[in-house]
Amino acid sequence: MDEHALLGLNPNADATYRQRALVYFEQLKESQDAWQVCAEALAKGLYSDDHVKFFCFQVLEHQIKFRHAELSAVQQQLIRETLMKWLQSQLSAQPEKAFIRNKAAQVFALAFVTEYLTQWPKFFFDILTVIGLNPRGVDLYLRTLMAIDAEVVDRDILHSSEETRRNTLIKDAMREQCIPSLVESWYQILHNFQQSHFELTCQCLEVVGAYVSWIDLNLIANDRFVNLLLSHMSVEVLREEACDCLFEIVNKGMDPVDKTKLVESLCQVLQSAGFFNVEELVNGMGQALVVSWTKLVKVGDLKSSQETLQAMEAKVPLMLKLLAHEDDDISANIVGFCYDYLHVLKQLPLLTDQQKSNIEAIMVAVMKKLTYDDEYNFENEGEDEAMFVEYRKQLKLLLDRLAQVSPELLLNAVRRVFSTAMQNWQTAPFMEVEVAIRLLYMLGEALPASQGAHFSGDVAKASTLQEMMRMLVTCGVSEYQHTSVTLEFFETVVRYDKFFIVEPQHIPNVLMAFLDHRGLRHDSPKVRSRVAYLLSRYVKTLHKHMNAYIEDILNRIQDLLELSPPENGCMTLLTSDDQLFVFETAGVLIVSSECAADRKRDLMRSLLTPLMERFQLLLGKLLQEQDEERQAALADCLNHAVGFASRTSKAFSNKQTVKQCGCSEVYLDCLHTFMPALSCPVQREVLRSGVRTFLHRMIICLEEEVLPFIPAASERMLKDCEAKDLQEFIPLINQITTKFKGQVSPFLQQVFMPLVQAIFQVLARPAEENDQTAALEKQMLRRSYFAFIQTIISSSSMHEVISNQGVENIEQVLFTVIQGAVDFPDPIAQKTCFTILSKLVELWGGKDGLVGFPDFIYKHIVPACFLAPLKPTFDLSDAQTILTLSECALTLKMIHLKRGPEFIQYLQQEYLPSLQVSPEIIQELCQVLQQPDSKVLKNYIKAFFQRARL
Incomplete structure (x- = not known):
């Protein structure tokens, strides 16, 4: 072998050696017989370097996978002999690293699928003869079996129709020729190594679990094998794999009647051995019985379906015990069976008293398990907290399913828990109060009525929910000193905002909670932030009922609407993102009030004037500021001011509503105030982005009154711009074009070529070859440009914008397309x-x-x-x-x-x-x-x- 090339296999080798190794690899792969040096190296153990050994297996793998048909019979025989000699050498040598053993197993598996049906029918007998019960040999044998499973059985791997046909033939041949011998080898491995080699025992259990899906079940589901698995269940390091193996046995696809018999016989064995409290097994067996029951009902086999239902019901007491277990992990592992069992009950025409009792027991368990424990860290939520949140989501699914099975039972159970907690909230621990309100909140989604119908229509349901909501907002629980209770209170109030349409007399008290130390002025930033959003939703739904309190609310939130100056340095109650919601709330209150237009105008002006004044002051400071960090902070603040003004306009649906409220003038003043920012030579991207967004809103709210501002705004935005600026500017022009059509034709004719030229100047700028961001920005700009051309030519009165540009310009545009x-x-x-x-x-x-x-x-x-x-x-x-x-x-x-x-x-x-x-x-x-x-x-x-x- 080329020793110099082999040096490049070391991960720390320099690029030249690595390149040489790659070239050598390709040569060995493609050569008719050069690969044989690798076979010799493996068979004789010529190299001790792990990377060289791995390399040799890769070369062999390529020959089997891609060139097997081209190899002569002698060469194919050489591969078989090489593999067996290497296997023999492993029995006494130092064990190879795991990555080499895995690669070897893959190569053995490839040789198997390629040759088992033709040249190597004694594949397994040859391997078993060599390895006996040598632990190192057994390890390689088990790894090979798992690699064969991946090639032949694993349903997660996509196979071609040809491979699927081959795999079916392989499995058929294995069932006929060697499966009993393999099963016997597994038994011997499990029996001999259960005390001495836990890792091998676990590997073997994994093999049994993988193969049981397609071999004769009687070979595994018998006294000898099951007793062995049970003995593994009592060894802690083996328990999980033994459980998984039993689970695969239970999961095997089979006739539903046989499945029920199998599950029941396994249950008896597990019970007598004292292992029938392992939640994964109970869950797996329970779900298997549900599947069998569903199939039997579908084919109309009433007798067998009744027997299966009885078998299922017999597992319910244990399921309930596990569901209520104090360990959430154990409880979570039984939720699947519980959920499916409720689905079965939902389909039954009549429920027995015992089944109703089971439903109530599930409800009690779910309500108990939804409760936070003392150790939950609300201020700094970590992995444990995240797991509990996920577990709560599973419990919510159970609650939804309970509501489908028996809405009345659920409603009454929640009412009992809720009433008790609300009557005793001053002395009850926070977790009891929180979970009571949480349950009320969850009913909103769980009960099959639409939200509005909770407080009308079905009188029984409406009155129960109405009664609970009334108690929630009148019992004083909003004063409870724990963030989880406070948040749950506000979430529930907003979830059931329709309640306040039926009983508007409670609105003032709830509004106060939103506005005082319980809500927007709470000690916790998390509460303040969430309440800012929830208040905006509450006001949007109920603004018609708030006319009497509007000015009082605006006064109370006045200080929360102030633009926080960057030099201040002091902590503000709300972040700028939270303030957006408060400005939106203020806008909705003003616009929807019943006062006269001039009063609305005055209120809106008093809301926006401080923003405009601060804006002018800060823009002046920015123009003089030299420090880049301070510039960024000032620009950020200016952008917030524009964003807040923009957000207040969300209360208007169109120009008509702005005019009716007499607010056009106020927003035009805002435009005059914000426009100079477009000429600011520093922090251009941030400032332009904010003003551009404001212009988008004003096109909707002010319509043609915006048009005088557009030419100057465009001119400033096209000056010294980057790809991203242009890409974001084009939608503004498209919006104007689509909305005003012929009205903006003269302006568009004027701005058209400067815009096109600006775009192509930016696109022509050289960028570094590997700069993915720049390449993507250019691609997006190109798309925006073509969308712009499409917008212009799609409008019946606008295509003249292009045709009037002069021959050279028209040609330039056409060639770009x-x-x-x-x-x-x-x-x-x-x-x-x-x-x-x-x-x-x-x-x-x-x-x-x-x-x-x-x-x-x-x-x-x-x-x-x-x-x-x-x-x-x-x-x-x-x-x-x-x-x-x-x-x-x-x-x-x-x-x-x-x-x-x-x-x-x-x-x-x-x-x-x-x-x-x-x-x-x-x-x-x-x-x-x-x-x-x-x-x-x-x-x-x-x-x-x-x-x-x-």
């Missing part, structure tokens, strides 16, 4: 480009179209329709690319529609012959093009290009 259609492997942009080309042909391709455009069609658009799909980057198996191809076909269809026989003649006599397309195919394509149905052309075009690329 052709380039986008053909040159860039981005199907999303290409699809847009073909849509544009199709539309341009429709607009300008007829007899009275744009002068010179027909010439452009033949010179550039037609070639684009053929050259783009012929590119190797045009992936005809990709769904997005197929959409692009459809647009390409529609473009050709549109050319035929506009140019008629002239186009067909051009294709037949000039263009397609220049591509060396045969006369028959040319004729075929031209006939399809002339058919009226576009779908025929789309299907044909795909086949046309698939053939063309062969």
Whole structure:
């Protein structure tokens, strides 16, 4: 072997050696017989270096996997002998590293699937003869069995139909020839190594679990084997694998009656051995019985289904005990059976008293287990807390299922727990109070009524929930001093906001809770933050009932609406994200109030004037600031000011509502105030982003009153811009174009070429080859640019914006579209480009179209329709690319529609012959093009290009 090349196998070798090793690997793989040096090295143990040994196995693996059919009978025999000699050498040598043993097992498995049915039927007998009960040999044998399972059985691995057929033949042959011998070997391994080699015993249990799904169950599910598994259950290090093995036995696909018998016999054995309290086993057996019951009911076998139901019911007492277990992990492991059992009860026409009692017991257990324990860390939630949150989600699924089985029982059970907790909240521990409110909250999703119907319709349900909500908001529990209770209170109030429409007299007290030390002024930032959001939702639903309190609320939240200056340094009650919700709440309250328009205007002005004043002050400071960190902090603050003003406008649905409230003038003042930020030479990206978002909102709220601001804003935003700036600016122009159409035509004609040139200047800037971010930004900008062109030409009155640009400019734009259609492997942009080309042909391709455009069609658009799909980057198996191809076909269809026989003649006599397309195919394509149905052309075009690329 090339010793110098082998040096490159070391992970620490330099690049030159590594490259040489790669080249050597390829040579050995492809050579007719050079690989044999690797076989010799393994058989004779010539190398001690782990990386060289692994390398030799890789070379052998390649020969078996990809070149087996090319090998002579002698070479195939050499591989078999090499593997067996290497295996023999392992019995007395130092054990190999795990990664080498795994690779060896993979190679053995590959040799097995390739040769077992033909050249090597005695594969397993040969291995078992060599290894006997040598622990190192047994380890390799078990690893090989698992590797064979991965190749032949594992359902998670996709196999071709040919491989599936081969695997079926292999399993059939194994069942006939060697499975009993393999099972016997497993028994011997489990029996002999259970005290001395725990790791091998666990490996063997895993093998049994993997193979039991397709071998004769009687070979495993018998007294001898099951007793052995039970003895493993009493050894702590083996228990989990033994459980998993039994679980696989129970999970084996089989006739439902036989399955029930198997589960019952295993239960008896486990019970008598004292192991029938392992939750995974109870869960697995319970779920297996549910599956059997479901199948039996489906085929109408009432007798057997009744027997299976009885077997299932017999496991319920233990299931309940495990569900209520103080260890959440044990409880979580039984939830699956519990959930499925409730599903069975849901399908029964009548429930027995015992079944009703079981349902109640599950409810009690769920309610108990939902409760936080003393150790839960609310301030610093870690892994344990995250696991409990996940466990709670599982319990919630059980609660939902309980509600489907018996909504009345659930409602009454929750009412009992809730009433007790609310009556004693002042002395009860926080976890009892929290879980009581949590249960009320959960009913909202669990009960099958829509939320509104909880307080109307079904009187019994409505009154129970109504009664609980009334108790929640009147008992004083909102004063409870624990964040979990406080949060649950506010979440529930908002979940059942419809209750306050039925009983609006409670709104003032709840509003106070939102606004005082219990809510927005709570000690915990987590509570304050969540309450800011929940208050905005509460107000949105109930604003019609708040007219009398609006000015009082606005006064109380006044200090929370202040823009926190960056130099302040003191902690604020709310973050800027939280403040967004408070501004939105203020906006909704003002807009939905019943006061006169001038009062609304005054309220809105008093809300926004402080923001405008702070904005002007901070912008002045930013222009003078030299320190970059301070600049960033000031820009951030300015951006928040714009964002807050923008958020207040969410209360308006359109221009009409702004006018009716007399607020247009206030927002125009905001625009005047914010616009100078676009000219700020520092922190441009942040400031432009904020003002741009505000303009988007104002186009909706002020409509044409915004138009005078657009030219100046555009000019400033196009100055010294980056790809991201432009990409985010284009949607603004698209919004204006779509909304105002002809009204903005003069402005668009003016801004069109400067925008196009700015885009292509940015796209032309060189970027580093591996700069993925820059490449993605350019791709997104290109897409935005083509979307912009599409928006303009799609509007009936706007395409003149392009046609009035002058010949050179028009040509420049058209060539960028052709380039986008053909040159860039981005199907999303290409699809847009073909849509544009199709539309341009429709607009300008007829007899009275744009002068010179027909010439452009033949010179550039037609070639684009053929050259783009012929590119190797045009992936005809990709769904997005197929959409692009459809647009390409529609473009050709549109050319035929506009140019008629002239186009067909051009294709037949000039263009397609220049591509060396045969006369028959040319004729075929031209006939399809002339058919009226576009779908025929789309299907044909795909086949046309698939053939063309062969």
